[in-house]
Amino acid sequence: MNLDHPRIAIVGSGAVGCYYGGRLAQHGHEVHFLMRSDYEVVKRDGLKITSHDGNFELPQVHCHRSTAEIGACDLVIIAMKATANAVLLELLPPLLKEKTMILTLQNGLGSDDFLARHFGSAHVLGGLCFVCINRIAPGVIHHIAQGQISLGEHSGGAQVRTEALAVEFRRCGIECKVEPSLIAARWKKLVWNVPFNGLSIAAGGKDTAAILADAALERRVRRLMREIIETAGRLGHEIPLGLIDDMIDRTRTMSAYKPSSLIDFLAGSEVELEAIWGEPVRxxxxxxxxxxxxxxxxxxLKEGIAGR
Known part of the structure; x- marks a missing residue:
């Protein structure tokens, strides 16, 4: 990646894409956002980010209706739902050149492998976002808590570019660390995503505070977390059991946070059912x-989603 004057594309300009892309643009990077529903508002009014780390606005934003309009970039950040991955086969080619890095910030398992299969493992990095964030209006993002990205390479261990990208993210106010194993990091994130995203729907629309206020649901959270950690260990991805208490304690600080899968479910949008729950089971x-x-x-979840 050319860190002096990189061209960066955001594919999936929802809460996550606009927040991280906004941070990069705030600190001087040339960031191009692929936008659909928010295009007219953002073109006219720019992006507004409210954050516990400090609010900021981007009055002028490079927003586009097509990737062909954006053209080749040094870094492509994918922040769209994994349910829409098939469209990446059409969206990504205009953005790619010989050394373009493709960084997927998607949830669950399988997206890294999908991208590597179609565009080459050497291009693909994965990022795990530990962030509480919501899109509250067109072009308006509310950053509630946290924000760390954990980076890993699909092809194996960290490279010079991985470390350089992490350094640049940190310069832009994004807490970032490099993971020695991307797949192990993905299993680690499932320890939170599986119980809290899942039970928020299965328990009848509960936010994280309501889940942890129910003793029976908290016990179920802990059983789910332990099962994921033990399964990951048997697959060769060691995760300490102490992560259970750590994640639950951190979740209590989020207050009444609605996980992204609950927001999708309530909006009638596709839930990332297979990437987060189906693929680990398979x-x-x-x-x-x-x-x-x-x-x-x-x-x-399959029953609840089918019956809504």
């Missing part, structure tokens, strides 16, 4: 490992 079964707690939640 990968475990392929290795001869049962995940009864996660599979039960997966089935509840």
């Amino acid at each position: 990968r475990a079964k392929a290795a001869g490992i049962e995940m009864p707690e996660v599979e039960r939640l997966y089935e509840e």
Whole structure:
């Protein structure tokens, strides 16, 4: 990546894409946003970010209706839902050149492999976002808490470019660390995403505070977390059991936070059912490992989504 004057594209300009892209633009980077529903508002009024780290506005934003209009970039950040990955086969080619980095910030398992299969593993990095964030109006993003990105390479261990990208993110006010194993980091994020995104829907529209205020639901959160950690360990991805208490304690600081899957569910949008719940179950079964707690939640979610 040319860190002196990089061209950066954001594919998926919702809450996550606009927040991280906005931070990069705030600190002087040339950032181009692929926009659909918010295009007219952002073209006219720019982006507004309210954040516990300090509010900021970008009065003028490079926003586009097509990737062909953007052209080749040094870094492409994918922040769209994994449910829409098929369209990336059309969206990404105009953005790519020989050394373009493709950084997917998507949830769950499978997106890194999908991108590597179609565009080459050497281009692909994954990022795990630990952030509480919502889009509250067209062009308006509310950053509630946290914000760290954990970076990893699809092709293996960290490279010079991985470390350089992390340094640049930090310069732009984005807490960032480099992971030695991307797949292990993805399993680690599932420890939070599976229970809280899932139970927020399955328990009838509860936010994180309501989930943890219910003793039975907190016990279920802990069972789900333990099962994911134990499964990851059997697959060769060691995660300490102490992460359970750490994640629950951090979640209590989020107050009444609505996970993204609940927001999608309530809006009638597609929920990332397969990437977050289905794929871990399938990968475990392929290795001869049962995940009864996660599979039960997966089935509840399938039924709830089908019946809404």
